[in-house]
Each structure stands twice: as C-alpha cells, then as structure tokens.
Amino acid sequence: MTPEQTSELFALLMRQEELLKQLVASINKPKLGLHSEAGSCKIYCNRHNGSLWYTLNNSEASAITQTALTGYLKELKFEKCERRGKEVYKLLITILADRTYILESGHDTHFAKSVLAAIATLTPQQLYSPITLQPTPGTTDESVLFCRVWVGSELVMASYNEQSNWREISKQALEICKSITK
Secondary structure, three states: OOHHHHHHHHHHHHHHHHHHHHHHHHHOOOOOOOOOOOOOEEEEOOOOOOOOOEEEEOOEEEEOOOOOEEEEEEEEEEEEEEEOOEEEEEEEEEEEOOOEEEEEEEOOOHHHHHHHHHHHOOOHHHHHOOEEEEEEEOOOOOOOEEEEEEEOOEEOOOOOOOOOOHHHHHHHHHHHHHHHOO
C-alpha cells in the first residue's frame, strides 16, 4: 500500500467514525415537540395478569397487545427490590426505541434466562443493530414465559438447561452489553 493510499484509507476511516458518532448522537436525542411519551415505560414480563407482558397505571395492569419490541439494547442489570412484602432480585432490560422501555423480569425466570443466554452468545458489534424481544408462552405450563431474541431477521439460538452456569452466562451478557455503552 502506498503512502497516499494509506492516507486516503485513514481519512475514510476517520470520516466513518465521525458519521457513527453522529448516528449515535441522533439516536440518543429526545423527541421534540408535543407527544405523550415522557419518561420511560416499564414493562412487566410475566403471565400474572392474563397477558404475556403488561404495564401498570395506578396499580392497574394494562395488557400489551403487541407481540414484540424492537430497539437498541442499552443496559442489562440486576436489581434487588421488594415485591409483595418480599425481597427479590429482578433483571432489568433497557431498550431504546421510540422511547425508553425497561423490561422487568424475575432474575431466575425462563424469560430472563432466555434473554441472558441469547445476549451472551452475541458480539458487541451485533448489538449496534436493533434487537427484537418476543415474549413466548410455555406450551405445557400456563405460568411459564420465554423470550425469543432476534438480531435483524435472525433468531438467536441459545439453549440452556439445569446445569447451565448462570453466574457465567449473566456475567458474559452484562459484559457484552457494557462494551457497547463505552
């Protein structure tokens, strides 16, 4: 490669980096003008209220009829909180789409395990694209909820079982997610 070609390649890479920074900045901008989407929307991912997922408004459950959520994965974290008078751990999944969505699931549910196992198999580069989360009911148990994870039109295939090392899987998923927010 000649010095001129190297210089030209370097200039193109610098331009590409600048365009990526502009793209990320535009994604993170709030909506301007009048709208009804202030703040984030918390979605509860379980089958307790007759649907696959729902929101709460003044303690009233409101079913979400859409079958999937597509957006950019911004954060995965575990949080200790109190539900029904008991201390529990929840997995919180933050997705940036038309607004910020925070999906909450029990840390050891099939929904959480499905998401963590799938994210742990991805590369940080794959998470620069939107992902789709699709709650899926269990077929034999009315209380079970799984989650399919899609990157583009590709279903992320990630199996797990009773012997899966959830500490390692969770650690890997969290690390991959953190690497995209640096």
